[in-house]
Amino acid sequence: MLKIDNLKVSYGGIHALRGISMEVPDGKIVTLIGANGAGKSTTLRTITGLVKADSGSIKWNGNELIGKNIDRIISEGIALSPEGRRVFPDMTVLENLRIGAYLRRDKEEIEKDLDSVYRLFPRLKERSWQLAGTLSGGEQQMLAVGRALMSRPKLMMMDEPSLGLAPLVVQDIFKIIQEINRQGVTILLIEQNANMALKIADLAYVLETGNITLSGTGAELLANEKVKEAYLGKRKD
Amino acid sequence: MIKKNDHKKAWITMVIAVAVLALVGLLDNLPSTIVPSMLLTVLQKGAIYALVAVSMNLLNGFTGLFSLGQAGFMLLGAYTYAVLTVPVERQASVYQRYKGGGLGFSVTQSLGNSMGQFGLLLGVVACLILAGCVAGLFAWLIGLPVLKLKSDYLAIATLGFAEIIRAVVMYEKLGPVTNGSNLLYGFTSFTDFHLGSLKLTTVMPFLFAGLCILVVVLLINSTYGRAFKAIRDDEVAAEAMGINLAKHKRMSFIISSFFAGISGALLAMFQASVQASAFKAAMTYEILLIVVIGGIGSITGSVIAAFLFVGCSEWWLRFLDNETILGNFGVKVKFAVVFGAVIAAVVAFGMLRMKRKGKKLLTHAVQGQPAVNWRAVLGLAVAAIALVWDIWFVISPNLKLPLLRQGFRMVVFSVVIMIVVLFFREGIMGDREFWDMGRRKRAAAKKAGASE
Numbered sequence: 001m002l003k004i005d006n007l008k009v010s011y012g013g014i015h016a017l018r019g020i021s022m023e024v025p026d027g028k029i030v031t032l033i034g035a036n037g038a039g040k041s042t043t044l045r046t047i048t049g050l051v052k053a054d055s056g057s058i059k060w061n062g063n064e065l066i067g068k069n070i071d072r073i074i075s076e077g078i079a080l081s082p083e084g085r086r087v088f089p090d091m092t093v094l095e096n097l098r099i100g101a102y103l104r105r106d107k108e109e110i111e112k113d114l115d116s117v118y119r120l121f122p123r124l125k126e127r128s129w130q131l132a133g134t135l136s137g138g139e140q141q142m143l144a145v146g147r148a149l150m151s152r153p154k155l156m157m158m159d160e161p162s163l164g165l166a167p168l169v170v171q172d173i174f175k176i177i178q179e180i181n182r183q184g185v186t187i188l189l190i191e192q193n194a195n196m197a198l199k200i201a202d203l204a205y206v207l208e209t210g211n212i213t214l215s216g217t218g219a220e221l222l223a224n225e226k227v228k229e230a231y232l233g234k235r236k237d
Numbered sequence: 238m239i240k241k242n243d244h245k246k247a248w249i250t251m252v253i254a255v256a257v258l259a260l261v262g263l264l265d266n267l268p269s270t271i272v273p274s275m276l277l278t279v280l281q282k283g284a285i286y287a288l289v290a291v292s293m294n295l296l297n298g299f300t301g302l303f304s305l306g307q308a309g310f311m312l313l314g315a316y317t318y319a320v321l322t323v324p325v326e327r328q329a330s331v332y333q334r335y336k337g338g339g340l341g342f343s344v345t346q347s348l349g350n351s352m353g354q355f356g357l358l359l360g361v362v363a364c365l366i367l368a369g370c371v372a373g374l375f376a377w378l379i380g381l382p383v384l385k386l387k388s389d390y391l392a393i394a395t396l397g398f399a400e401i402i403r404a405v406v407m408y409e410k411l412g413p414v415t416n417g418s419n420l421l422y423g424f425t426s427f428t429d430f431h432l433g434s435l436k437l438t439t440v441m442p443f444l445f446a447g448l449c450i451l452v453v454v455l456l457i458n459s460t461y462g463r464a465f466k467a468i469r470d471d472e473v474a475a476e477a478m479g480i481n482l483a484k485h486k487r488m489s490f491i492i493s494s495f496f497a498g499i500s501g502a503l504l505a506m507f508q509a510s511v512q513a514s515a516f517k518a519a520m521t522y523e524i525l526l527i528v529v530i531g532g533i534g535s536i537t538g539s540v541i542a543a544f545l546f547v548g549c550s551e552w553w554l555r556f557l558d559n560e561t562i563l564g565n566f567g568v569k570v571k572f573a574v575v576f577g578a579v580i581a582a583v584v585a586f587g588m589l590r591m592k593r594k595g596k597k598l599l600t601h602a603v604q605g606q607p608a609v610n611w612r613a614v615l616g617l618a619v620a621a622i623a624l625v626w627d628i629w630f631v632i633s634p635n636l637k638l639p640l641l642r643q644g645f646r647m648v649v650f651s652v653v654i655m656i657v658v659l660f661f662r663e664g665i666m667g668d669r670e671f672w673d674m675g676r677r678k679r680a681a682a683k684k685a686g687a688s689e
Contacts, residue, residue: 048477074479082477088470090534090668091463099467102460103479151479 001026002047002078002155002188007056009039009046016042018210019056024155024203029177029187031197031218033231034207040190041083043207044157047188048080049073060155075103079153083160083190085144089133093124096132096143100150110150117146120176138169145176149185156180157188162196174200194231198222206231246672254447258440265439279548281427281442285503287543288446290527291453291536292496298534298668299457300489301469302384303392305521307497309399312516313375314368314498315505316406316415321364322346322424331416331423338413345425354430361425365445365502372498375402376491384486396518406513415513422510442503449496454536456492465489523550526654531664538666550646557646563636572638573631577624584620587613 002024009017017039024030032040045051047058049070058065065073079100088096097117101110118125121142127135132143141161148156158177162170174196181187191197198204201218206227214221221227261280264272289307296302322345323331332338345360352359383394405411407418415421430437456462464485467475476482505511527546531538563569591597591613598617600608630639657664 050473050476069481070476071479071481080477082474086471086474086477088467088474090470091466095463095466098460099463099475099478099480102464102467147478 001061002186003059004043004047005057005059007043007046007058008054009042009051010054015210017046020207020210020212022205022212022215024186024188026154026186027181027184028202029181029189029200030203030205031189031191031201032205032207033191033194033197033221033227035230036192037209038207039210040207041159044080044159044188044190047073047157048078050080071103074151077152077154079148079151079156081144081148081156081158081161084163085137085140087132087135087140087143087147089131091132092129093132093135093143094128096147097124097150100147101152103151109152113150113152117149120149120179121146138165138172141165141169141173142176145173145180149180153185155186155188157190159190160192161189162191162193170196194227195222198227250451257447258443261443262435262437262440265436275552277439279544279551280439281507282504282551283544283547284442284446285500285507286524286527286547287540288449288503289497289500289524290531290539290543291450292493292500293524294528294531294533294536294539295453295457295465295496296489296493297528298532299462299469300465300486302486302490303388304395304490304493305392305518305525306379306395306399306494307524308516308518308520309395309402310372310376310494310497311501311504311520312399312402312406312513313372314501315511315516316421316513317368317371317498318364318502319421319424319505319511320414321367322360323421324423327423331421332413334419335412335416338416340414343424349425349429354432357425357429361506365499368502369495369498372501373491373495376494377487380487380490384483384490396521399516399518399521403513403516418513420510420512421505424505424509426506426509428509442507445503446500449499450536450540453492453496457536461485461488526650529654529664530657532666532668533664534668535664535666535670537669537671538664541665546650550650554646554649557641557649558643559641561638561641563638565636569636570631573627577627580620580623580627584617587616 004020004022006019006021007017008015008019020043032043034040042051046053047065049065049068053066060076060078088099097114101113104110123139124142124146127139132140135143145158145161161173161177165173170193177187177189178200189197189201198218198221204216204218204221205212206214206221214224214227264277264280289311293307296304320340322343323339324343324346325341328339328341344364345357348356348360350356379398383391383398386394406415409417411417427438427441430441457465464475464480467478467480468482468485472482523546527542528539530546531542563572596610596613598610598613600610
């Protein structure tokens with residue numbers, strides 16, 4: 001279980017997170033919704049250690065993560081599929097997947113995980129020798145998810161997996177997220193597409209300008225008037 | 238199955254390597270009436286330049302760090318090797334401006350005296366590794382501050398570092414070791430190697446450079462190599478995968494410099510003398526030229542381009558640097574006819590390619606202005622000017638060929654690199670390798686078969 005307590009982060013004087021507290025229970029899908037600049041990506045980047053926190057604590061199964069190096073955090077079972085996919089364009093699909101397992105040394109298990117990623121995304125197997133930069137947007141997103149899975153995470157964080165994808169492809173991606181979750185991986189999901197995200201979420205948080213303003217189950221927030229107004233596109237009458 | 242494939246690959250590599258070494262050894266020992274000595278020179282220097290180009294490619298093409306310090310690291314390697322191997326009895330004459338200069342011992346000489354050819358080889362290998370280590374050590378030191386810089390800033394800093402090294406080596410106070418700005422010579426060189434009466438002058442640089450390049454290839458195909466490529470492609474994503482950026486950049490920089498150091502030492506052996514003033518930025522420029530022409534991110538490309546470049550600069554394009562006066566009017570007419578024929582052939586080839594691709598000089602648009610194919614028009618204009626000049630040259634009374642003079646070769650090279658960068662940015666090989674061309678073809682064939 002991931003437990004964030006009173007986390008504050010700033011970029012050179014600008015407060016990105018003003019003391020957020022949240023929990024990600026094991027085996028659940030948790031989503032974080034909010035407008036641009038609310039601090040969603042910052043939260044994920046701070047958890048992985050890409051950004052340094054000012055104060056507060058991030059506890060992963062009781063261990064403090066703040067102050068640890070990225071490689072330590074990732075080898076403890078947390079993976080990030082970054083915003084905008086960020087696959088390595090001039091490397092093959094296979095190389096991209098292998099980079100995901102970079103910190104692992106158990107060769108046989110890596111081969112097994114490679115097989116299971118290929119089972120999850122048969123399209124990637126067909127294109128394993130293709131350069132990742134030549135894949136379509138949806139395939140690149142699959143690759144980014146597959147790459148994150150290769151570190152065999154217990155918690156997988158996804159930063160806007162639906163960004164720039166066609167509605168049908170977005171549905172596929174969400175199905176896959178649920179499938180990964182069924183296999184026992186906890187999911188922390190950031191989405192602009194609040195409707196889709198809340199539908200699959202067990203637990204949801206709304207982030208506004210660095211503060212958590214609302215929280216509840218996905219269904220509760222879907223029914224919430226404020227959320228409807230601000231994120232689900234319902235007009236004020 | 239993968240294991241089996243790897244075994245097969247290793248065998249094929251070994252057979253090719255032995256075949257190449259045997260062929261080179263044969264060339265070495267054929268009489269000079271059959272094998273021009275220039276060919277051997279090109280092969281030796283080409284192998285050395287291939288190694289240094291590969292080392293630069295490891296940094297620029299595979300890790301995405303744009304560094305221009307190669308000449309500096311080569312200098313360090315060359316001097317380390319030379320200082321360690323000047324024979325004791327020649328040290329007095331080599332260091333004549335510095336009384337009591339020199340180390341007072343020579344690694345290769347002492348080992349060679351006690352163990353013959355094997356000792357000599359052992360000594361040379363030890364000194365080569367030391368040369369690489371000295372370059373690597375300096376790379377580590379300079380890397381501490383410099384690797385925090387990115388792209389062009391890194392290039393400027395490393396270029397400056399190479400100049401500093403050159404100045405320090407030439408410093409008067411270091412004379413007893415480095416011989417200041419004077420030549421170091423007399424040390425063990427490739428000509429000292431022989432097997433019985435067989436000469437191994439060209440085999441040795443091939444062997445050393447080949448082994449080093451093999452190490453780089455293995456490195457690039459390892460987990461570390463993948464991490465380097467990941468850093469090149471996307472630093473942030475690489476970091477998110479748990480790759481320690483600082484550590485891997487430093488590693489790539491040190492390894493690249495290590496091999497640059499070894500190639501510097503090999504260059505010293507090839508030249509049989511070494512002088513700091515030769516390791517200028519121009520040398521780094523030559524290596525960069527090889528890397529770009531060969532294809533940034535391709536080991537095979539760097540090797541091919543190295544031999545091509547050395548061949549052109551030492552042998553085939555030498556004539557560009559010599560002022561040439563034609564013997565008589567007849568020779569001039571012959572020259573003009575050949576020149577005109579070459580131009581015509583190039584134009585014909587270009588036209589044929591345009592026709593095959595269905596392009597035209599002028600495309601009549603349905604509406605608006607017609608589109609002009611400027612590239613083709615420009616090409617035709619240049620060809621026309623060349624032909625007019627050709628005719629004028631036949632009519633005019635002078636017999637001296639224009640443009641050919643000291644330094645024109647470098648102009649031609651610079652024009653070539655501009656053309657490569659403008660029109661063939663991929664270089665000879667792009668980022669492909671000789672050994673995975675078959676694999677991709679097979680994959681494509683499989684796909685085509687599956688879709689049928």
